[in-house]
Amino acid sequence: MHAPxxxxxxxxxxxxxxxxxxxxxxCGHAPMLEEDLAMPNIALDLIGQARALYSYAGDIxxxxxxxxxxAFGRLERDYQNLLICxxxxxxxxxxxxxxxxxxxxxxxxxxxxxxxxxxxxxxVAAKAVKEAKYHRRHCGEWVIRLGxxxxxxTLRMQEACFVLEPYLGEFFAVDDVAIEMSKASILPNPQSxxxxxxxxxxxxxxxxxxxxxxxxxxHKGGRQGRHTEAMGHLLAQLQYMQRSFPNMTW
Amino acid sequence: MYSQGLxxxxxxxxxxxxxxxxxxxxxxxxxxIEPNDPMPAAYRKTLIRQIGQHAHSEIVGxxxxxxxxxxxxxxxxxxxxxxxxxxxxxxxxxxxxxxxxLGVSRKEMTEELISxxxxxxxxxxxxxxxxxxxxxxxxxxxxxxxxxxxxxxxCSYGPYARAMIRVCKEESFHQRQGYEIMFTxxxxxxxxxxxxxxxxxxxxxxxxxxxxxxxxxxxxxDQSTLWKIKRFSNDELRQKFVDATVPQALRLGLTLPDExxxxxxxxxxxxxxxIDWDEFWSVVKGHGPLNKDRVAVRKKAWDDGAWVxxxxxxxxxxxxxxxxxxxxxx
Numbered sequence: 001m002h003a004p005x006x007x008x009x010x011x012x013x014x015x016x017x018x019x020x021x022x023x024x025x026x027c028g029h030a031p032m033l034e035e036d037l038a039m040p041n042i043a044l045d046l047i048g049q050a051r052a053l054y055s056y057a058g059d060i061x062x063x064x065x066x067x068x069x070x071a072f073g074r075l076e077r078d079y080q081n082l083l084i085c086x087x088x089x090x091x092x093x094x095x096x097x098x099x100x101x102x103x104x105x106x107x108x109x110x111x112x113x114x115x116x117x118x119x120x121x122x123x124v125a126a127k128a129v130k131e132a133k134y135h136r137r138h139c140g141e142w143v144i145r146l147g148x149x150x151x152x153x154t155l156r157m158q159e160a161c162f163v164l165e166p167y168l169g170e171f172f173a174v175d176d177v178a179i180e181m182s183k184a185s186i187l188p189n190p191q192s193x194x195x196x197x198x199x200x201x202x203x204x205x206x207x208x209x210x211x212x213x214x215x216x217x218x219h220k221g222g223r224q225g226r227h228t229e230a231m232g233h234l235l236a237q238l239q240y241m242q243r244s245f246p247n248m249t250w
Numbered sequence: 251m252y253s254q255g256l257x258x259x260x261x262x263x264x265x266x267x268x269x270x271x272x273x274x275x276x277x278x279x280x281x282x283i284e285p286n287d288p289m290p291a292a293y294r295k296t297l298i299r300q301i302g303q304h305a306h307s308e309i310v311g312x313x314x315x316x317x318x319x320x321x322x323x324x325x326x327x328x329x330x331x332x333x334x335x336x337x338x339x340x341x342x343x344x345x346x347x348x349x350x351x352l353g354v355s356r357k358e359m360t361e362e363l364i365s366x367x368x369x370x371x372x373x374x375x376x377x378x379x380x381x382x383x384x385x386x387x388x389x390x391x392x393x394x395x396x397x398x399x400x401x402x403x404x405c406s407y408g409p410y411a412r413a414m415i416r417v418c419k420e421e422s423f424h425q426r427q428g429y430e431i432m433f434t435x436x437x438x439x440x441x442x443x444x445x446x447x448x449x450x451x452x453x454x455x456x457x458x459x460x461x462x463x464x465x466x467x468x469x470x471x472d473q474s475t476l477w478k479i480k481r482f483s484n485d486e487l488r489q490k491f492v493d494a495t496v497p498q499a500l501r502l503g504l505t506l507p508d509e510x511x512x513x514x515x516x517x518x519x520x521x522x523x524x525i526d527w528d529e530f531w532s533v534v535k536g537h538g539p540l541n542k543d544r545v546a547v548r549k550k551a552w553d554d555g556a557w558v559x560x561x562x563x564x565x566x567x568x569x570x571x572x573x574x575x576x577x578x579x580x
Contacts, residue, residue, distance in 0.1 A: 021320060024328075024332055027312065027319055028312040028316040028335065029551045031551070031554065033339060033342060033346070034343070037343070044329055044332050044333060044336070047328060047329050067325050068325055071325055144565070145562050149560070149565045152560075152561070238320065248441075250324045250381075250438075
């Protein structure tokens with residue numbers, strides 16, 4: 001088994017599953033019907049990407065774990081998503097800002113991964129880049145509308161910036177797995193995307209009349225399975241059926 | 251997902267007999283009535299109420315199913331359920347738009363819903379307790395909805411009829427998906443079979459109630475039939491549903507919770523037991539297990555989202571005042 005590739009795929013898959021899970025919590029509760037369609041749509045894309053990544057990770061591992069065993073069958077310490085993905089949704093401002101940050105990052109990430117030396121990764125990236133482009137546009141538009149909307153929406157968007165800021169640095173953290181993937185030209189080095197990401201965020205923030213984020217103080221640990229207190233509760237729901245009724249076909 | 255027999259539609263038209271006769275002649279000639287056509291006030295009012303109730307049913311119907319999105323047992327089931335609930339939201343959107351062509355706004359209809367004044371399909375006032383409920387809803391509730399809605403594709407009001415064509419295609423897919431969930435459970439472990447049987451026990455009678463009160467007690471049906479809004483009576487549709495569904499239940503190896511259920515050779519249909527109409531009216535009048543919760547959840551979403559909608563409007567006004575430049579560069 002190619003251990004670093006397996007680890008890298010699981011990280012990416014966990015990011016998408018956990019964020020998709022959070023976004024899906026909005027379904028039926030959105031501020032307007034159009035968003036009750038848009039948010040599940042984005043969640044569907046994210047979970048779809050997670051499925052492709054888990055399946056491929058399962059093939060690489062060759063230990064008989066399929067997408068569901070990987071998605072539902074691990075302990076909390078074995079999930080390796082970015083912490084920002086697991087944070088509770090907060091209000092609509094926080095949800096959209098997080099989604100924008102993630103989509104902006106993933107758009108850059110997938111765009112580079114389209115040229116991956118690994119054909120499966122390149123194929124996943126080619127599909128995901130189109131989806132991330134739409135997610136970034138949709139969520140970026142909301143960041144602008146809310147940032148430059150009413151007094152209340154501006155305050156809420158500023159609060160969202162404040163709450164999420166400590167979780168941004170983790171996007172660009174590099175360790176042995178990331179370096180290995182980058183050296184083999186399989187996945188981009190996240191550190192190398194930092195400048196372009198910040199430029200993209202700042203461009204939207206200028207229109208949104210928001211201050212550029214400060215990435216100095218970053219909470220990290222997601223990639224090592226050190227999660228926030230919110231994660232266990234999320235997994236309690238996510239894994240409920242598989243834990244209650246193990247080894248069954250659904 | 252479904253519209254129940256109308257509750258409280260009044261007729262207060264002052265139109266001339268010639269106008270009403272000419273309108274009825276168009277209906278009788280199977281012409282479609284379009285938004286700008288003259289129409290009797292009672293026809294308009296009836297449609298606004300029916301399409302509104304139908305739209306509300308789609309929107310409230312998202313809640314019992316979204317209750318299981320975060321707990322779906324596999325990724326495949328999770329994405330299918332997410333997509334299904336999203337479809338229901340889409341149906342709500344078409345239907346509100348169809349109602350808007352009759353001169354009522356989505357905001358007005360939403361305010362009616364969250365005030366508790368508007369009706370929606372009573373079935374959504376029951377809880378989804380297990381994963382099998384998601385199968386049972388798809389199979390039975392969407393199945394009943396299809397029985398109700400297929401005739402609406404030929405409804406005299408054009409925008410409603412056209413919306414129904416697309417809605418029915420999607421509902422039919424949902425129904426098959428629901429049945430497939432039940433099938434998988436019925437083929438599974440003892441615990442899964444029990445779960446499927448339990449869900450059928452709980453959803454069967456409320457599904458039969460979806461067709462509305464028995465024909466003798468149904469208000470408004472006669473006029474709706476004349477206007478070709480309604481093509482079959484409540485009892486006719488209910489019978490069709492029973493006849494279609496019983497063999498499906500048998501195929502699953504599940505037992506319908508009705509000891510009186512039996513094939514009637516002479517009539518070529520299934521006889522079924524007495525529906526508990528006291529329960530039906532109790533739920534319609536707001537006393538079902540979750541009536542208050544469903545409305546409260548919709549109201550909370552609407553109230554919590556007020557600042558978002560206000561911000562979007564405020565931004566749109568500011569933007570209109572500025573040069574039209576792309577919001578986010580590609």
